[in-house]
Amino acid sequence: MMAGAVKDGQAHLAALDTDRAVFLDGELISRVAEHPAFAESCRAIAGLYDFQAANHELMTFDVGDGRRANRAWQMPRSYSDLVAKRQAMTAWAELHAGFMGRSPDHLACAVSGQLMALELFEEHNPRCAKAYWDYYEWARANDIFLTYVIINPQGDRSRAWGDQAKQISTHIVDEGPDGPTVRGAKMLGTGSIMAEEVFVANLQPLQAGEEDLAISFALPLDTPGIKIVSRKSFEQHAVSPFDNPLSHRFDENDAIIYFDDVTVPWERVFVYRDVDMCRRQFHDTPGHVYQNYQAQVRLVVKLRFLLAVARRLTETIGTLNMVQGKLGELAARVASIEGLLFGMEASGCRMGEYYVPNRHLLYSAQVTTQALYPQLITEIRELAGGGLIMLPSSAADLSSDEVASVLDSTLVSAREGEGAYERMKFLKLAWDAVGSEFASRHTQYEMFYAGAQFVTQGHSFRTYDWEGADRLLEAMLEGNDADWKGR
Template identity: 30%
Template sequence: MTMQQKTTDAPNPAHRLKTGAEFKATLDDGRQLWLGGRKLDKVTDEPALAAGVELIASMFDDQFKPEFAEATTYVEPTTGELASRAWQVPRSSEELTDRRKMIEYTSLKTAGTFGRPPDLAPAIVAGLMAHVDVFKEKKSMIEGCSPDFGENIEAYMAFGRANNLTASESLAGPQTDRSNPKAAEMAFLRVKKATKDGVYVSGAKTVGSIAAQANDIFFTNLGGLTTTPPEACVWGAVPINTDGIKMISREMVSQPGASKFDHPVSSLGEEADQFIVFDDVFVPKDKIFNLGDPTGMSWYGPVCVFAHWHVLTRLAVKAELFVGAGQLVLDVLGTGKIPAVQLMLGELIEYAQTLRAFIYAAEHKASMTASGVMTPDVSMLTAGRLYSIENYPRIIHILQEICGQGLVMRFGKDAFENPEIGHYLNELLPGHGVTAMQKELLMNFIWDMTSGALAGRVALFENVNASPAPRLRARLFEEVNREAFVDQVKTIAGMDW
């Protein structure tokens, strides 16, 4: 369905969409960014970041193309305007399925290598909207500032939608001495001063993926702990160029400027994780969603359900890319009739299908919250995420093994086109029904997805981002109600206790 088909009653509807050029213009705002000890005047001064910006900008331009309109845009019922699906709050099962189309779209655009694409942070805002009734009942426990949390959540969702906003989210704190609770507490963002107009916070956040390429930073201390000190119980959002915010980037791992043939994926750039310092940063009263209330922090899990749904969907899309790449390897190497190789590809298919099954089950078991938001089943998402990270390393290994020496002996476009040596490569390395260069392009794609520096960073991110397996199992223990299972056993066994 095209954009025009979706808006039959309003052939030229008002919209809240940015073009790619408009998005790029918003990034030239004086943000404070360091890379390798060098301060950047603009985010686009670093080639890897610039390439990532171009990739994100293409997503904005795609909103205006009929072939992508269904996945990237929708008509917001409260305004009648065309808006980005990133900021859609699903109010029905159909809208939940429609919102997934945006996740699948951004996952394909980035080949699943952006763990936090532009539609991830809005998913957390949607999670707050799902429980806005709870936050409406909460009050500030920091004297001197009294925000209306519920009103602010609703206003920020409207603000993000109206401005086609790109936001980064950073929940994790810096890695410190875990044996010392005081050291861990020192890593928290903390309110240093409260006024009637807002609060001043200091501290740091880490793994701020896409922050350098976004408009806003959406932050909190990783929650769930009712023992969090009141001054560290803060959720909020501010522009990334706010005074006092300094971003220190990790080193780049992509290969911008490389031949698209040599590096089909890593030439696209990357989302560079940031260590984000808050040095007496002012957070306006109307951009605060929790302040001083430890019980508000315990809602981290329910609020992040949409983000976890996003993560699992992206992993499923990437798993399907692995299946497609594996099938192509069988085709070009002529190994598709070898039973052992078929079984290896079968394991890739099993992984992809299982992730899809968890997603569909989570959506099938979705329920409406008291605030009127259709929310995926959390236990299915947790089980799916656990399965995904436990099996991800093996899936990567299998795809590498299917390729054989193809990943070890790779040659770039320059070598193939060199008149002295290129003819040897072309004559001696053809595949089944394809040229040597066509076979090499496939191997280069798989290298970028499984073996290069970017792939290594992505594999590490997937594991850290998901939480360790023991923690996910602990979440399952808390999330899955087992009473019905117990009753079934008692009924069958005739137990009267």
């Protein structure tokens, strides 16, 4: 982009106008922004950039020389910097009610967080460190939509990653003057259909002897040899914006990314053949904290949206006065997550020159929301009763006078001034949020995007101030000895 320019939606759609190898239902799709399985989701991402272009002060920060970049790329140096970053991410999340879990700000936060500890990469390999910093500056300047694949295929869980049949995970197969060649798959590729580049790393622990798996790099998604195998497109099967208001435009998709003997230029290699550095890349830098901080900012918006759905349901069917206690309980649980978000900001700490959210409060929020999200979905379904079961087949029913008369007499709303159309419109939205196939994917996603529960619980255990708690215990034990020598 030109100096001073801020990326807008047209620029993003232009960046997607390249040949790539996306596979869906056995079909090779090269231009994703034009395909009915992905076009609306691509436009939804473009809408984020249009919002950014119209709200410079809120969404961007000054990087010098008259240039501005999205705040997600910013490395906060103070509490106020962090709050400004959160406000920008909240504004974006509100445009999709938190349903796009891998919006462009997610990876921007992860990469900038990792590079707050640039010295770790320099210790690992000065060439890799320079490559990574140069990539960050380029990606920030061009506001690249970067997704990632950092999980290996599930495979045979009884075997180590390096012992999987045919080494299904992405691994190094050769090394030449231009760079290493990689082969194999990575997951989950969320958002990869509408992203520009893919970042590859290893979040799962590696062990000695698995050096061929130990690599981190970034490449354009139209690189020859990269194959993107998409899951079912909910967007493609959405009847209409009226009938599927969320899945019609916010299906960010998930995909297997397969590298079919792809050579990675050395200037795009950030970690190389060092199994411990693969771990340190996330956990000894603020990278893991910042990528999950963004996820919590987004999730708070999503929880607030679902809470509004819950209340509107009770207003529509006339049970609000009967269930205010239940709604109050749900509101308290959602507010507690928002409180953890504000708390992790206010009690953050400095890491060198940068300001980092409180790790333990972050992981506490993750442990809590992994259980809360499916519980909230279940509570909303219980509040809805049979109202979400007997929904008319589609908006086309409204165009039939005979069917419309039946609907007018049966789809009654307790909300003043609303009739069959308004009730049907809202309940279609509610079903897409809590009961459709799209909604089911989101429940699974929110339960596992940060790892299994034992993983997030482990992070919480590891980062809690046990020593401080134990000092309190010891202080209460001090001086309480019995005057007894024993026999």
